Amino acid sequence: MxxxxxxxxxxxxxxxxxxxxxxxxxxxxxxxxxxADDGDLSEETKACLECHDKKGLEIKLENQETLSLHVSTNAFLESVHKDNDCTDCHSDIDETSHGKIKTLIKSRRENSLSKQDVCRDCHKKNYKQYEDSLHSALVKEGSKDAPLCFDCHDPHVQRSVKIVGPIAETPCARCHEDIFKAYSTDVHGLERITKGKAAPICADCHKAHDVKAASFGDGIKDSCLACHKDAVTQHQDWLPNAARHFAAISCPVCHAPGAQRRVNLRLYDNVAGRQVSEKSGVPIFKKRAEAADASSLGLDERALLSLLKEFNQDEAQGSTVLRGRLEVRSGIEAHQLSEKSKAIKDCNTCHQAGAEPFQSVTLTIASPDGRPIRHGVQKAVLTSLTATESVRGFYAIGGTRIKLLDYLLLLVVLGAIGVPLLHMTIKRMFRKIREQDEAARLAQRAQTSSQGLPDDRPSADESQQSRS
Ligand code: HEC
Ligand code: HEC
Ligand code: HEC
Ligand code: HEC
Ligand code: HEC
Ligand code: HEC
Ligand code: HEC
Ligand code: HEC
Ligand code: HEC
Known part of the structure; x- marks a missing residue:
C-alpha cells in the first residue's frame, strides 16, 4: 500500500x-x-525462491540420476497452489542446515514415493480414489512405471483442471503413447480437438483417479451411456434386446469396424457377483492352465472343464462359471471408434456359423492388481454341445445359442415377406424348438433322477442373465 x-x-x-x-x-x-503478484507470496516462500528459482539448479542422486531443484516463481504464481507456502508441503526443511548438507536421496522414484503422502492432507477424496485404483495397486506391487500423483500433476506448476488444453497435454499420453495416437484420430479425439470439452478424453471414460482394468466391470460402458443417454433406445430401433447386446458386447466391437474381435470367457463368481481374481502371491491360474494345456495349442473342451472343476473345488463350491463377452483384440483398436455410418449393423457379422468374432477365444482371470491374465482356448469349445450342457451355468455366446439365434434371425428376415406366411413359419418353427426342448428336458430328467439330483431349474447364471 x-x-x-x-x-x-x-x-x-x-x-x-x-x-x-x-x-x-x-x-x-x-x-x-x-x-502485486510477488506480494501474494509470503516472505518465507520468497526466501525459498531466492535460491530455488535458478535454472539448472540440480543435484546428483545416489544412483547417478539428476534431480532438478528449480522452481519457477512465475509458474508457481500461475498455479493452483500459489496460496500455499512452500513449507505447507515441505514441512521437513531444517532452516539451520538446509542447503549446506547434502541430502541423501537414492533415486527420483524413491524420492517421489516418500513424498506422495503430502497430497493426502488437502485432497483426501482424490487420494482415496487413487488408492483404490489399478495404478496404485501396481505401485504397491513394486511397479516403477505406474503413476504417482506427481506423474500427472506437478504441484509447482499445476493449473486448474478446468482449463482445457491441447489433447497432447493429458497426463495419460506420456505412458500410453500408442493408445493416445489411436485416440487422437478417432471420432472423439477429432471432436475434442475441434470442439473441446464436450467430447471425452481418457479420464472421461476411465476416470482420472479410480482407473480400473478396462475389460472388467461396467465402468466404461456406464461412462459412454452417461453422455449418450439415448443410446439404448436408439439401438433398440433396429437391434433386438439392445441392453442384452450391450451387456455381452463391448461398444468398440461394432464401433471400431476395422478391428479384429474375439470371445473372452471370463471366470466369474456367480455367488459373489464378480470376476474371479487371483490371490496375491498365489499364481494358480497360470500353473493350472499350463498344466491343463500340455500341447500349448489352447485349452480344449476337456481341459477347460477340468480347470473349471478345480476352481469350483477351491472355495464357494460350485459358484465359478464362465461368462462370454465379445471384445476387440487390442487396446489400440478400442480407441479407433468411427462415426455411426461406419458401425457394424449386419447381424451376420455375428449370427452366422463360423462368424469372425468367434474365431479367437481367450480365458481370463483378474490378477491381484485387477488386470486380466489370459490363456488361449480352442475355438471349437464354443460349438461343443457337451461343454454348454454339462457345466452348470456355463454361459458361452457361441455354439448352440447361436443356432437358436439363427431361428430368431430368420424370423426377422421373414418378417418382410408377409404376415400369413410368417405366421405359419413361426408356428412351425416354435413347434420344432418346443419339441427339441421337450426331448432335452426328458433326457435331463432321466439323467438327474438316476443321479438323485432333483434339480431342473435354469442355472443360476442363465437366470441372472435373463433378468438383465
Ligand atoms: C540458501 C539457499 C536456499 C534456500 C533459502 C532454500 N534452499 Fe532448498 N536447497 C538448497 C540447496 C543448495 C539444496 C541442495 C542440497 C543438497 O545438496 O541436497 C536444496 C535442496 C532442497 C530440497 C531437496 C532436498 C530435500 O531436502 O528434500 C527441497 C525440497 C528444498 N530445497 C526446498 C526448499 C524450501 C521449501 C525452502 C524454503 C523454506 C528452501 N528450500 C530454501 C538451497 C536453498
Ligand atoms: C502442494 C504441495 C507443494 C508445494 C506448495 C510446494 N512443493 Fe515443492 N514439491 C512437492 C512435492 C510433492 C515434491 C516432490 C515431487 C516429485 O517427487 O516429483 C516437490 C519437489 C520439490 C523440489 C525438488 C526436490 C524434490 O524433493 O523433489 C524442490 C526444490 C521444491 N519442491 C521446492 C519447493 C519450493 C521452493 C516451493 C515454494 C515456492 C514448493 N516446493 C512448493 C510439493 C510441493
Ligand atoms: C494417472 C494420472 C493421475 C494421477 C496418478 C492422479 N491424478 Fe489427479 N487428476 C488427473 C486428471 C486427468 C484430472 C482431471 C480430471 C477431470 O477432468 O475429471 C485430475 C484432477 C485432480 C484434481 C481436481 C479435480 C477433482 O477431482 O477434484 C485434484 C485435486 C487431483 N487430481 C489430485 C490428485 C492427487 C492428490 C493424486 C494422488 C493421490 C492424483 N490427483 C493422482 C490425473 C491424475
Ligand atoms: C496444504 C494443502 C495442499 C496440499 C498439501 C496439496 N494441495 Fe493441491 N490444492 C490445494 C488448494 C488450496 C488448491 C486449490 C483448490 C481449488 O482451486 O479448488 C489445490 C488444487 C489442486 C489441484 C487442481 C484442482 C482443480 O480443481 O483444478 C490439483 C490437481 C492438486 N491440487 C494436486 C495436488 C497434489 C498432486 C498434491 C501433492 C503433491 C497437492 N495438491 C497437495 C491445497 C493443497
Ligand atoms: C470414449 C471412451 C474412451 C476414451 C476417451 C479412452 N478410452 Fe481407453 N478404453 C475404452 C474402451 C471401451 C476400452 C476397451 C474396454 C474393453 O475391453 O471393453 C479401453 C481400453 C483401454 C486400455 C486397456 C488396453 C488393453 O490393452 O487392454 C487402456 C490402457 C486405455 N484404454 C487407456 C486410455 C488412454 C490413455 C486414453 C486417452 C488417450 C483412453 N484410454 C481414452 C474407452 C475409452
Ligand atoms: C507414469 C505412467 C502412467 C501414466 C501417466 C498413466 N498410466 Fe495408465 N498404466 C500405466 C502402467 C505402467 C499400467 C500397467 C501396464 C499396462 O497395462 O499398460 C497402466 C495401466 C492402465 C490401464 C489398465 C489397462 C488394462 O489392462 O485394462 C488403464 C485403463 C490406464 N492405465 C488408464 C490410464 C489413464 C486414463 C491415464 C490418465 C488419466 C493413465 N493411465 C496414466 C502407467 C501410466
Ligand atoms: C451390434 C453392434 C453395436 C453395438 C454393440 C453398439 N452399437 Fe452403437 N451403433 C451401431 C450402429 C450400426 C449405429 C448406427 C445406427 C444408425 O445410424 O441407424 C450405432 C449408433 C450409435 C450412436 C449414434 C446414435 C445416433 O443415432 O446418433 C451412438 C452414440 C452409439 N451407437 C453408441 C454406442 C455405445 C455407447 C455402445 C455400447 C454401450 C454401442 N453403441 C454399442 C452398432 C452398435
Ligand atoms: C464426455 C461425453 C462422452 C463420452 C463419455 C462418450 N462420448 Fe461418444 N461422443 C460424444 C460427443 C460429444 C460426440 C460427437 C457429437 C455426437 O455425434 O454426438 C460423440 C460421438 C460418438 C459417436 C459418433 C456418433 C455419430 O453421430 O457418428 C459414437 C459412435 C460414440 N460417440 C460412441 C461412444 C462410445 C462407444 C463411448 C464409450 C466407449 C462414448 N461414445 C463415450 C461424447 C461422449
Ligand atoms: C457384434 C456381434 C453381433 C451383432 C452384429 C448382432 N448380434 Fe445379436 N447377439 C450377439 C450376441 C453375442 C448375443 C448373445 C447375448 C446374450 O445372450 O447375452 C446376441 C443375442 C441376440 C438375440 C437374443 C437376445 C435375447 O433376448 O436373448 C437376438 C434376437 C439377436 N441377437 C438378434 C440380432 C439381430 C436381429 C441383429 C442385427 C440387427 C444382431 N443380433 C446383431 C451378437 C451380435
Whole structure:
C-alpha cells in the first residue's frame, strides 16, 4: 500500500510534464504487476525462491540420476497452489542446515514415493480414489512405471483442471503413447480437438483417479451411456434386446469396424457377483492352465472343464462359471471408434456359423492388481454341445445359442415377406424348438433322477442373465 502511495505521488508530479507521461505510465503498470503478484507470496516462500528459482539448479542422486531443484516463481504464481507456502508441503526443511548438507536421496522414484503422502492432507477424496485404483495397486506391487500423483500433476506448476488444453497435454499420453495416437484420430479425439470439452478424453471414460482394468466391470460402458443417454433406445430401433447386446458386447466391437474381435470367457463368481481374481502371491491360474494345456495349442473342451472343476473345488463350491463377452483384440483398436455410418449393423457379422468374432477365444482371470491374465482356448469349445450342457451355468455366446439365434434371425428376415406366411413359419418353427426342448428336458430328467439330483431349474447364471 505504501509503495502504491509513493508511486501515485511520483505519478502526479510526472504528469506535469506531458512528454514523460506515456513512458512513466507503462513503467508504473509494469512495476505494479510484478509487485502485486510477488506480494501474494509470503516472505518465507520468497526466501525459498531466492535460491530455488535458478535454472539448472540440480543435484546428483545416489544412483547417478539428476534431480532438478528449480522452481519457477512465475509458474508457481500461475498455479493452483500459489496460496500455499512452500513449507505447507515441505514441512521437513531444517532452516539451520538446509542447503549446506547434502541430502541423501537414492533415486527420483524413491524420492517421489516418500513424498506422495503430502497430497493426502488437502485432497483426501482424490487420494482415496487413487488408492483404490489399478495404478496404485501396481505401485504397491513394486511397479516403477505406474503413476504417482506427481506423474500427472506437478504441484509447482499445476493449473486448474478446468482449463482445457491441447489433447497432447493429458497426463495419460506420456505412458500410453500408442493408445493416445489411436485416440487422437478417432471420432472423439477429432471432436475434442475441434470442439473441446464436450467430447471425452481418457479420464472421461476411465476416470482420472479410480482407473480400473478396462475389460472388467461396467465402468466404461456406464461412462459412454452417461453422455449418450439415448443410446439404448436408439439401438433398440433396429437391434433386438439392445441392453442384452450391450451387456455381452463391448461398444468398440461394432464401433471400431476395422478391428479384429474375439470371445473372452471370463471366470466369474456367480455367488459373489464378480470376476474371479487371483490371490496375491498365489499364481494358480497360470500353473493350472499350463498344466491343463500340455500341447500349448489352447485349452480344449476337456481341459477347460477340468480347470473349471478345480476352481469350483477351491472355495464357494460350485459358484465359478464362465461368462462370454465379445471384445476387440487390442487396446489400440478400442480407441479407433468411427462415426455411426461406419458401425457394424449386419447381424451376420455375428449370427452366422463360423462368424469372425468367434474365431479367437481367450480365458481370463483378474490378477491381484485387477488386470486380466489370459490363456488361449480352442475355438471349437464354443460349438461343443457337451461343454454348454454339462457345466452348470456355463454361459458361452457361441455354439448352440447361436443356432437358436439363427431361428430368431430368420424370423426377422421373414418378417418382410408377409404376415400369413410368417405366421405359419413361426408356428412351425416354435413347434420344432418346443419339441427339441421337450426331448432335452426328458433326457435331463432321466439323467438327474438316476443321479438323485432333483434339480431342473435354469442355472443360476442363465437366470441372472435373463433378468438383465
Ligand atoms: C540458501 C539457499 C536456499 C534456500 C533459502 C532454500 N534452499 Fe532448498 N536447497 C538448497 C540447496 C543448495 C539444496 C541442495 C542440497 C543438497 O545438496 O541436497 C536444496 C535442496 C532442497 C530440497 C531437496 C532436498 C530435500 O531436502 O528434500 C527441497 C525440497 C528444498 N530445497 C526446498 C526448499 C524450501 C521449501 C525452502 C524454503 C523454506 C528452501 N528450500 C530454501 C538451497 C536453498
Ligand atoms: C502442494 C504441495 C507443494 C508445494 C506448495 C510446494 N512443493 Fe515443492 N514439491 C512437492 C512435492 C510433492 C515434491 C516432490 C515431487 C516429485 O517427487 O516429483 C516437490 C519437489 C520439490 C523440489 C525438488 C526436490 C524434490 O524433493 O523433489 C524442490 C526444490 C521444491 N519442491 C521446492 C519447493 C519450493 C521452493 C516451493 C515454494 C515456492 C514448493 N516446493 C512448493 C510439493 C510441493
Ligand atoms: C494417472 C494420472 C493421475 C494421477 C496418478 C492422479 N491424478 Fe489427479 N487428476 C488427473 C486428471 C486427468 C484430472 C482431471 C480430471 C477431470 O477432468 O475429471 C485430475 C484432477 C485432480 C484434481 C481436481 C479435480 C477433482 O477431482 O477434484 C485434484 C485435486 C487431483 N487430481 C489430485 C490428485 C492427487 C492428490 C493424486 C494422488 C493421490 C492424483 N490427483 C493422482 C490425473 C491424475
Ligand atoms: C496444504 C494443502 C495442499 C496440499 C498439501 C496439496 N494441495 Fe493441491 N490444492 C490445494 C488448494 C488450496 C488448491 C486449490 C483448490 C481449488 O482451486 O479448488 C489445490 C488444487 C489442486 C489441484 C487442481 C484442482 C482443480 O480443481 O483444478 C490439483 C490437481 C492438486 N491440487 C494436486 C495436488 C497434489 C498432486 C498434491 C501433492 C503433491 C497437492 N495438491 C497437495 C491445497 C493443497
Ligand atoms: C470414449 C471412451 C474412451 C476414451 C476417451 C479412452 N478410452 Fe481407453 N478404453 C475404452 C474402451 C471401451 C476400452 C476397451 C474396454 C474393453 O475391453 O471393453 C479401453 C481400453 C483401454 C486400455 C486397456 C488396453 C488393453 O490393452 O487392454 C487402456 C490402457 C486405455 N484404454 C487407456 C486410455 C488412454 C490413455 C486414453 C486417452 C488417450 C483412453 N484410454 C481414452 C474407452 C475409452
Ligand atoms: C507414469 C505412467 C502412467 C501414466 C501417466 C498413466 N498410466 Fe495408465 N498404466 C500405466 C502402467 C505402467 C499400467 C500397467 C501396464 C499396462 O497395462 O499398460 C497402466 C495401466 C492402465 C490401464 C489398465 C489397462 C488394462 O489392462 O485394462 C488403464 C485403463 C490406464 N492405465 C488408464 C490410464 C489413464 C486414463 C491415464 C490418465 C488419466 C493413465 N493411465 C496414466 C502407467 C501410466
Ligand atoms: C451390434 C453392434 C453395436 C453395438 C454393440 C453398439 N452399437 Fe452403437 N451403433 C451401431 C450402429 C450400426 C449405429 C448406427 C445406427 C444408425 O445410424 O441407424 C450405432 C449408433 C450409435 C450412436 C449414434 C446414435 C445416433 O443415432 O446418433 C451412438 C452414440 C452409439 N451407437 C453408441 C454406442 C455405445 C455407447 C455402445 C455400447 C454401450 C454401442 N453403441 C454399442 C452398432 C452398435
Ligand atoms: C464426455 C461425453 C462422452 C463420452 C463419455 C462418450 N462420448 Fe461418444 N461422443 C460424444 C460427443 C460429444 C460426440 C460427437 C457429437 C455426437 O455425434 O454426438 C460423440 C460421438 C460418438 C459417436 C459418433 C456418433 C455419430 O453421430 O457418428 C459414437 C459412435 C460414440 N460417440 C460412441 C461412444 C462410445 C462407444 C463411448 C464409450 C466407449 C462414448 N461414445 C463415450 C461424447 C461422449
Ligand atoms: C457384434 C456381434 C453381433 C451383432 C452384429 C448382432 N448380434 Fe445379436 N447377439 C450377439 C450376441 C453375442 C448375443 C448373445 C447375448 C446374450 O445372450 O447375452 C446376441 C443375442 C441376440 C438375440 C437374443 C437376445 C435375447 O433376448 O436373448 C437376438 C434376437 C439377436 N441377437 C438378434 C440380432 C439381430 C436381429 C441383429 C442385427 C440387427 C444382431 N443380433 C446383431 C451378437 C451380435
Amino acid at each position: 505504501k509503495g502504491l502511495w509513493i508511486m501515485n505521488k511520483t505519478f502526479q508530479r510526472l504528469t506535469q510534464n506531458g512528454l514523460i507521461m506515456a513512458g512513466a505510465l507503462s513503467l508504473f503498470t509494469l512495476g505494479m504487476a510484478a509487485q
